[in-house]
Amino acid sequence: MNKIFNPKPADWNTILERPTQTVDDIEATVSQIFSEVQKNGDQAIKKYTSFFDNVKLDNFVVSQAEIDAASMNVSDELKAAIALAKTNITKFHEAQETPKIEIETTKGVRCWQEKRAIQKVGLYIPGGTAPLFSTILMLAVPAKIAGCDEIILCTPPNKEGKVNPAILYTAKLCGITKVYNVGGIQAIAGMTFGSETISKVYKIFGPGNQFVTVAKQLATKYGVAIDMPAGPSELLVVADETANASFVASDLLSQAEHGTDSQVILVTTSKKFLDEVESAVEAQLGVLPRKGIATKAINNSKLIYVENDQIALELINEYGPEHFIVCANDEDFYTNGIQNAGSVFVGNYTPESAGDYASGTNHTLPTNGYAKAYSGVNLASFQKSMTFQKITPEGIQNIGNAIELMAEAEGLQAHKNAVTLRLDALKAKS
Numbered sequence: 001m002n003k004i005f006n007p008k009p010a011d012w013n014t015i016l017e018r019p020t021q022t023v024d025d026i027e028a029t030v031s032q033i034f035s036e037v038q039k040n041g042d043q044a045i046k047k048y049t050s051f052f053d054n055v056k057l058d059n060f061v062v063s064q065a066e067i068d069a070a071s072m073n074v075s076d077e078l079k080a081a082i083a084l085a086k087t088n089i090t091k092f093h094e095a096q097e098t099p100k101i102e103i104e105t106t107k108g109v110r111c112w113q114e115k116r117a118i119q120k121v122g123l124y125i126p127g128g129t130a131p132l133f134s135t136i137l138m139l140a141v142p143a144k145i146a147g148c149d150e151i152i153l154c155t156p157p158n159k160e161g162k163v164n165p166a167i168l169y170t171a172k173l174c175g176i177t178k179v180y181n182v183g184g185i186q187a188i189a190g191m192t193f194g195s196e197t198i199s200k201v202y203k204i205f206g207p208g209n210q211f212v213t214v215a216k217q218l219a220t221k222y223g224v225a226i227d228m229p230a231g232p233s234e235l236l237v238v239a240d241e242t243a244n245a246s247f248v249a250s251d252l253l254s255q256a257e258h259g260t261d262s263q264v265i266l267v268t269t270s271k272k273f274l275d276e277v278e279s280a281v282e283a284q285l286g287v288l289p290r291k292g293i294a295t296k297a298i299n300n301s302k303l304i305y306v307e308n309d310q311i312a313l314e315l316i317n318e319y320g321p322e323h324f325i326v327c328a329n330d331e332d333f334y335t336n337g338i339q340n341a342g343s344v345f346v347g348n349y350t351p352e353s354a355g356d357y358a359s360g361t362n363h364t365l366p367t368n369g370y371a372k373a374y375s376g377v378n379l380a381s382f383q384k385s386m387t388f389q390k391i392t393p394e395g396i397q398n399i400g401n402a403i404e405l406m407a408e409a410e411g412l413q414a415h416k417n418a419v420t421l422r423l424d425a426l427k428a429k430s
């Protein structure tokens with residue numbers, strides 16, 4: 001791992017650069033696939049599935065029989081674990097429901113706001129190097145709570161051209177019936193334009209590799225909304241001598257094993273602790289089944305020493321990590337001061353994996369610094385806020401003149417007239 005001591009603020013951005021490709025690097029590939037899928041539908045989706053996933057599929061709809069049969073290939077133990085996770089995720093997301101907001105802003109002027117579910121949503125479940133069935137819980141549970149009418153799911157085929165049984169089992173458990181065995185850019189294109197098989201959706205959700213993420217970003221050019229850019233995983237841990245070096249190393253490796261372009265960072269105010277984490281990472285890395293992937297990610301990663309908590313916090317807010325773990329004596333300093341992070345994990349017994357699977361929070365989170373402006377997936381991601389108003393004759397008399405004056409000042413006579421006609425009618429009546 002790269003060790004950096006007391007970096008100057010002017011160098012932070014260079015030191016903290018993400019290892020992923022940019023939108024510019026990938027845009028041409030996405031545009032090519034998008035235009036073919038727009039023109040040739042299923043045929044282009046199959047062509048690119050064969051090209052990128054190396055499997056030829058005549059039909060990429062997963063049949064109800066296959067979905068039903070998946071349960072036999074999932075152990076009872078794993079089913080119980082999925083049930084526990086689903087219960088906690090449901091509890092946390094149900095608690096995010098907000099009551100209707102209604103207020104009389106001026107006498108006779110009633111304004112209210114209500115939530116409506118997004119009717120058609122598409123869920124992307126990553127499956128390139130690991131079948132992330134946990135992501136189904138993160139997306140389908142809030143989609144169902146919100147009341148989305150049509151929910152479709154796309155996930156890449158494995159080497160045998162099939163969908164992993166745990167994905168199908170979890171999809172069924174969450175009440176998803178439309179599952180397509182297609183991943184990558186071609187899946188995002190299918191949900192953006194629609195094809196003979198895949199329905200066009202209003203909003204696409206879900207994490208993925210850099211190709212999936214850029215495809216989602218470009219899908220917005222065609223009028224489809226997205227949750228946010230949720231690309232290659234990241235973790236930043238801030239820790240001091242009160243932390244446990246083995247625990248911290250295990251957390252760093254948990255995100256490093258996601259992909260070669262993952263990035264994990266330790267920021268610490270203790271040089272001794274930095275060395276201890278470095279040794280613990282080396283020791284744990286050697287025995288990981290995905291050590292090939294994790295080693296490449298660890299090569300992109302940094303161990304950073306800074307003099308004090310204040311400098312650490314400024315650096316962390318500048319980076320805006322997807323996940324932020326606080327294992328420091330002054331937890332409150334960091335939890336109160338953090339401005340930019342997707343999800344925060346506090347204390348020595350709060351591994352990031354807990355949020356990935358079972359604590360209840362959502363693991364679909366902004367990466368690449370987008371935590372500065374975007375929230376992770378939550379119940380509101382599946383809803384729209386609509387405003388309503390009703391104005392009585394008394395109400396229009398109370399605010400009418402202000403509207404007339406403002407409309408006139410903007411040079412918009414018809415706007416003014418819409419009020420003046422009503423005020424005149426009321427005057428004539430009285």
Ligand SMILES: NC(=O)c1ccc[n+]([C@@H]2O[C@H](COP(=O)([O-])OP(=O)(O)OC[C@H]3O[C@@H](n4cnc5c(N)ncnc54)[C@H](O)[C@@H]3O)[C@@H](O)[C@H]2O)c1
Binds near residue numbers: 185322
């Ligand atoms: N930010 C989050 O919330 C979050 C959550 C979970 C996972 N993740 C990330 O999701 C990613 C999952 O990646 P994955 O690759 O395992 O699965 P994936 O499903 O995202 O991508 C696999 C697909 O990518 C396509 N592909 C592969 N190489 C390509 C290339 N050179 N050009 C164009 N398309 C190509 C293929 O079609 C393949 O099916 C990881 O980076 C992980 O860190 C992020």
Ligand SMILES: N[C@H](CO)Cc1c[nH]c[nH+]1
Binds near residue numbers: 132134233255
């Ligand atoms: N850490 C990932 C988000 O970056 C989510 C995940 C799913 N499974 C395991 N981890």
Ligand SMILES: [Zn+2]
Binds near residue numbers: 233356
């Ligand atoms: Zn993870």
